[in-house]
Amino acid sequence: MPHLIKYLMRTGVFWLSLFVTTWLLSHYSFQIYKALDARWIIRYPKKYQLNFDDSISSLLNWLVDVANFGLFTFRELTRAIAWVIEIPYQFLRNLLIEGFQTGLGDAAVQIAPSLSWIAVIGIVVTIGHYARDWALAALTCICFLYLAVFGQWDSAMVTLASVLVAVPIGAVGGLVLGILAYRAVWVERLLRPILDLMQTVPVFAYLVPILILFGFGPVAALVATVIYAMPPMIRVTIVALRGTPEELLEAGRMMGATPRQMTWKVLVPVATPTLMVGVNQVIMLTLNMVIIASMIGAGGLGFDVLASLRKLDIGGGIEAGLAIVVMAIALDRTSQAFSERRMEHQRTGNVLQRHPWSTTVLLVVVVTFILGLVIPAVQSYPDAWKISTGAFWSNAIEWINVNFFDTLEVIKTALLKGILLPVKKFFSGIPWLWGVVVTGLISWRVAGWKLGLAAILMMGFIAASGLWGKAMVTLYLCGVSVFIAVLVGTPLGIWAAQKPGAGRVILGLMDTLQTLPSFVYLIPVVMLFRVGDFSAMIAVVLYALAPAVRYAAHGIREVPLQLLEAGQMAGCTPRQLLWRVKIPMATPQLLLGLNQTIMLALSMLVITALVGTRDLGQEVYIALTKANAGQGIVAGLSVAFIAIVADRIMHALSDNQKQRLSL
Numbered sequence: 001m002p003h004l005i006k007y008l009m010r011t012g013v014f015w016l017s018l019f020v021t022t023w024l025l026s027h028y029s030f031q032i033y034k035a036l037d038a039r040w041i042i043r044y045p046k047k048y049q050l051n052f053d054d055s056i057s058s059l060l061n062w063l064v065d066v067a068n069f070g071l072f073t074f075r076e077l078t079r080a081i082a083w084v085i086e087i088p089y090q091f092l093r094n095l096l097i098e099g100f101q102t103g104l105g106d107a108a109v110q111i112a113p114s115l116s117w118i119a120v121i122g123i124v125v126t127i128g129h130y131a132r133d134w135a136l137a138a139l140t141c142i143c144f145l146y147l148a149v150f151g152q153w154d155s156a157m158v159t160l161a162s163v164l165v166a167v168p169i170g171a172v173g174g175l176v177l178g179i180l181a182y183r184a185v186w187v188e189r190l191l192r193p194i195l196d197l198m199q200t201v202p203v204f205a206y207l208v209p210i211l212i213l214f215g216f217g218p219v220a221a222l223v224a225t226v227i228y229a230m231p232p233m234i235r236v237t238i239v240a241l242r243g244t245p246e247e248l249l250e251a252g253r254m255m256g257a258t259p260r261q262m263t264w265k266v267l268v269p270v271a272t273p274t275l276m277v278g279v280n281q282v283i284m285l286t287l288n289m290v291i292i293a294s295m296i297g298a299g300g301l302g303f304d305v306l307a308s309l310r311k312l313d314i315g316g317g318i319e320a321g322l323a324i325v326v327m328a329i330a331l332d333r334t335s336q337a338f339s340e341r342r343m344e345h346q347r348t349g350n351v352l353q354r355h356p357w358s359t360t361v362l363l364v365v366v367v368t369f370i371l372g373l374v375i376p377a378v379q380s381y382p383d384a385w386k387i388s389t390g391a392f393w394s395n396a397i398e399w400i401n402v403n404f405f406d407t408l409e410v411i412k413t414a415l416l417k418g419i420l421l422p423v424k425k426f427f428s429g430i431p432w433l434w435g436v437v438v439t440g441l442i443s444w445r446v447a448g449w450k451l452g453l454a455a456i457l458m459m460g461f462i463a464a465s466g467l468w469g470k471a472m473v474t475l476y477l478c479g480v481s482v483f484i485a486v487l488v489g490t491p492l493g494i495w496a497a498q499k500p501g502a503g504r505v506i507l508g509l510m511d512t513l514q515t516l517p518s519f520v521y522l523i524p525v526v527m528l529f530r531v532g533d534f535s536a537m538i539a540v541v542l543y544a545l546a547p548a549v550r551y552a553a554h555g556i557r558e559v560p561l562q563l564l565e566a567g568q569m570a571g572c573t574p575r576q577l578l579w580r581v582k583i584p585m586a587t588p589q590l591l592l593g594l595n596q597t598i599m600l601a602l603s604m605l606v607i608t609a610l611v612g613t614r615d616l617g618q619e620v621y622i623a624l625t626k627a628n629a630g631q632g633i634v635a636g637l638s639v640a641f642i643a644i645v646a647d648r649i650m651h652a653l654s655d656n657q658k659q660r661l662s663l
Helices: 002-010 012-036 052-065 074-098 117-131 134-149 153-183 185-200 203-214 218-242 246-254 259-296 301-311 314-340 356-374 390-428 432-447 449-464 468-498 500-515 518-529 533-557 561-569 574-585 587-611 616-626 629-660
Strands: 100-102 109-112
Touching: 052 074, 052 203, 052 629, 074 100, 074 153, 074 203, 074 218, 117 134, 117 314, 117 356, 134 153, 134 314, 153 185, 153 218, 153 259, 153 301, 153 314, 185 218, 185 587, 185 629, 203 218, 203 259, 203 587, 203 616, 203 629, 218 259, 246 259, 259 301, 259 314, 259 518, 301 314, 301 518, 314 390, 314 500, 314 518, 390 468, 390 518, 390 533, 432 449, 432 468, 432 629, 449 468, 449 629, 468 500, 468 533, 468 574, 468 587, 468 616, 468 629, 500 533, 518 533, 518 587, 533 574, 533 587, 561 574, 574 587, 587 616, 587 629, 616 629
Parallel strands: none
Antiparallel strands: 100 109
């Protein structure tokens, strides 16, 4: 019998039998329940459900109201942390937009204005040139000038102040924890599951406990942002330090370097280019989270987008969304340039000769400060010079809806009836017990009994929490969105790898898509398709498309040259070379791309709760609106468990394929 089971699992019979059984149970679960008179087959018994949400809420309430560390209470600790973060945040807000004042309320007197818009643009231009060249300086200049011209300057500076506070904390904190994990194996083992959870728990789930612990306001939003943005920096730090050439480490030891000197004079300097990639990720995640955290008082551009969505203000939403896009592009390109920047020889001479750009920036700040006292247009961009495109975008969307409404409805209806609703019916009909068992069997088959057991426990947690139905809706939306993203993205990636000209355009477009915060995708989708599962699916596909394209292109380009030459010598046509050599050899990368697509789709599905989906994301969003931390954390953990199981399965498939191909 064991030999028969192993044989079946090694063949397609195992997968076919699982699918057929699941399909039958999905379609006939109600009839089975009626025949056996066993309601528990379909729904997990309510009397056995876990009440983790109540326990978690009680714990947080106890921390806020009762917990005491002797010298101070937990509430005082959180307020101290908030005070430490608020000092630099308020300073940057004063510096960038509000000016410095003394006194409170009506008695407040301004003692110094904020930096003028010209000075801020001068600073970002200088940073762009220092990071790379005049082309990047011009790009950053255009991006920030756009913010001033189109009336988004004030909100953008509030958002920039949040980014400038959160990024250093996240980057430095991630660097320190990464170094500790590199130095001590037990620290890495402790951090690994925590990082897995932090990178898979939905963003809204971060906001609920932070809201309770730190209250409503920009400081709470900054705390959530730092926690959300730190994990990539930790992982990148560990990878970067382990990539240090052994000969450099040996040289450091031979010279008698202490562990501290080895870290700060060998490891970190050598790993700096890779560490800057981590900083880039921190910046982009920070910007993404700052936008989302507008729901708990972050303010800035995110609040403008959220307010526009609530009021269905098409023009205002698109204007604020485009402002987020240009800021994201400027920050992304600048941080990328720093990661690629080579060390330069130190300049010699006097202060002006050694630091010409710093001197120029200081001069611009002083001159604009003096002129701003006399000429208001120098200090603040004049309202008369501002351009509003709100009416244009509103009219454009209205024109599209009027002229193409029937066409869009036909496409929407066809996809709903042909794909979305049948798949939703299939997943919604899967009994919880069979779903848990199937997930365990698949995980066992792909990655061994440990993952199989973990998958059963994780999916069992979802069922026992009373969230099985919501989880199946999440799986259905994720599955359809990932299928479409891979169906579109893989051919685009192969085309980009095969044709360099097309590759520059396609990958450039993917660069742009990856810089857009997730909120931005909702604006055009809601305006064109209104709310519902279809709108959510379109937004998820757009958000998750980039990794499918990038990994496909990378996999095709990384096929060993000798294999291609062998195929050509064997007489393969270009088409045969693609289908019989390149794509099979690129399969591990394609699977990793599929994995990243799934992760992005799950993270975006929580955001699409704003457009009316009824899945786990909606549970998290409802918990946020009610400040119910227990409900939000349980729903967030359910999404995280689905993501962890999918991640482990896809990585195992990729590793198995690498072994088969001897890579």
